[in-house]
Amino acid sequence: MALSKSQIPDTAQHLLVCGINSCEKICQFYCNPCHQPMCEQCRDKHQKSPETKNHEVVEKCRDHPNKDLDILCDQCSVRLCSKCSTMPVHKGHSFTDLEKIYTEKSAACRQEIQRIQTYFIPTTKDLQSEIKIDATEIKTIMDDIRSSMKDEGKCLKTLVDEVTSDNLEKVNKMEESLREMLQSQNKTYQDYISYLMDLLEKFRGYLSSSQLKNNPIIFSLTEHLKIQPIPETTKPVSPVFTAGRYSKGDVAKLLGRITVPDTKPENRKIKPMDTASTQLKPTVKQNKSDVKPTLSLSSSVTKVRKYTVSGVDRVYHLSLGKSGRLWVSDKDGNLVQTDLQGNQLHKIQTNGKDEGYHTVTQTEDLIYTDRNNKVINRKTPDNTITELIKTRDWTPISIHSSHINRDILVGMVKPGEAKVTRYIKTRREIQNIHSHNEGQAMFSGPHYITENTNGDVCVSDWKKEAVVVVNKSGKHRFSYTGQGLSKFYPKGVCTDHLGHILVCDHHSDTVHLLDPDGQFLCLLLTQQQGIKYPSSLCVDDESNLIVGQRDTNTVTVYKYLQ
Structure with missing residues (x-):
């Protein structure tokens, strides 16, 4: 001081x-x-x-x-x-x-200042940005979990309502059967009483008759006094209702639970500081291998390759697996798996037609519809085929396995009606999309289905002459009816990594490219590029467009992004 x-x-x-x-x-x-x-x-x-x-x-x-x-x-x-x-x-x-x-210390301080300004602060801010991204992702994940929980609750309520309705119907039938039995017994006794009254009247007639020589009781009283015994009947056995014994924990098991994986959190990656020299460079050079290429539309479409698929006579639908292998189907139910050269790997016979009735999951399972039996089957990579879902009185015609949440989207029809149903991984039905808020039918024939990167469900409905797009909650977003065309017959539909929607127009022999909001961008493929009757398409991991046509059993691969 x-x-x-x-x-x-x-x-x-x-x-x-x-x-x-x-x-x-x-x-x-x-x-x-x-x-x-x-x-x-x-x-x-x-x-x-x-x-x-x-x-x-x-x-x-x-x-x-x-x-x-x-x-x-x-x-x-x-x-x-x-x-x-x-x-x-x-x-x-x-x-x-x-x-x-x-002087020496000042130089060291200036170097530390430079290190702080050029490395520590920017790197820390990058980590802060990463935390913000994680926070956004966590919010999305938790919203999805909340939505799934609500869907599970709705699904359970629907099942409870269905079981209760079935039980009530059984009770009604039991009651009707018991009523019929009791009514029959009542009629038996009523008929017996009528018999007794007739007999009583007959005996009274005998007693009041003045003509003794003609009175029947004089000759055979025993025969006339023989009275039929009272009919025997059984008392009804009443049904007994045994209430289900369940607890809150039992219901919780039915609805699933949320858990945190028992894995150690990964440390955030901190960019290493360049120590090649004692003088820190003004900026940290970014490793080119860490930079993801930005995709954009190419100025032209280039044909990459073309190959023939044996085992089918036409190509109506394509399903692509992670391995790059294709499942190809024709309208006669032939379903073939092929490699990138067109060599046949597997073949199964189905009852599928000219629609998108098969899809490949992230675990490489093939899922396909069975129109005749109204079920959906699963074929695992080891060639085991099992029944996955029963669609009851609805005929499944198209299917798509979500790569976002592994839900299964199924297009189904029955006389005068059409809908798209969403099933979760447990094969429970959690959503039915069939009409607008005004009550108008959304679909007529959902023949091809896909899902966009934003969760939108895109349905190619050639009966409506439109590609109908709804968001994840089933609300109608837009319908694409062709760009200035008098007729538009959409067939195969898919999306790419940029959220573009690609759809085959069977009428004009073209492939249309739309943005995620349904705005027409261009005719990606036309007759001038050899396209005829395009029916199916998909985009592989290299952003190549694979196209199948209904007039040939060849598959053509195009490059349209760069």
Whole structure:
């Protein structure tokens, strides 16, 4: 703490005092531009003032106030003035110029400042941005979980309503059967009473008859007195209702549960600092291998390759697996798996027709509809075929396995009606899309289905002459009916990594390209490029467009993105 002038002992009268605003405290510092000694507090104010913040303020020696502290004793690690260095206590010691030390330390500080500005702050901000992205993703995931939980609840409620309805119907039938039995028994006794009344009347007639010689009881009383026994009947056995015994935990098991995977969280990746040289580069060079190429529409469409698929006579629908292998079907139910050269790997016989009745899951399972039996089958990579879903009185005609959440979307029809149903992984029906809010039918024939990157469901409905697009909740977004065409017969439909919607027009022999909001962008393929009767298409992991046509068993691959 600085002393005032009155507190300075007589033996220290040679010390300078602060002259700033009559402070008069012992000074330890000196401003060279102002030629003014100052105490520590006044020094701080002096260096904070906008007018004097750049002044050179040096520290004065306490023992020799007229001398600057300009050297460092290497052995004692204390700052000294040149006069102090001659004192006996520092005899034989080595000294280093403080200005030299300051220059070296300043260079190190500037380098650290550069490191902070060019690496630590940007890298930390990148991590903050990553946290914001994670927060957004967590919000989306939790919203999806909440939605799935609600869907599970609705599904369970629907099942409960169905089971309750079935049980009530059984009760009604039991009651009707028991009523019929009791009515039959009642009629039996009513008929018996009528018999007894007739018999009673007959006996009374015998007693009142005056013609004894003709009275039947004179000859055979025993025969006339024989009365039929009272009919036997059984008492009804009443049904007994045994209430289901379940707890909240039992219901919770039916609805599923949310869990946190038992995995150790990964540390966020921190970009390494370039240590190739002691001087940090102004910017950190980005590794080219970490940069994902940006896709955009190419100025032209290029044919990459073309190959023939044996085992089918036409190509009406294509399903692509992760391995790049295709499942190809024709209108006669032939379903063939082929490699990239067209070699047949597997073949099965189905009752599918000219529609998108098969799809491949992320686990490489083939899922396909069975129109005749109204079921959906699954074929695993080991060639095991099992029944997956029963569609009851609806005929499944098209199907798509979601690569977003693994839901299964099925297009179904029955006389006068059409719908798209969503099943979750547990094969439970959680959503039916069939009409607008106004009650108008959404579909007539959902022959091809796909899902866009934003969760939209895209349905190619050639009976409506439109591609009908709804969002994940089933709300109608838009319908595309062709770009200025008098007729539009959409067939195969797919989406790419940019969210484009691609659809085959069977009428004009073209492939249309739309943006995610249904705006027409261009005719991607036309007759001039050899396209005829396009019926199916899909986009592979390399963003190549694969097209199948109904007049040939060849598959053509095009490059349209760059």
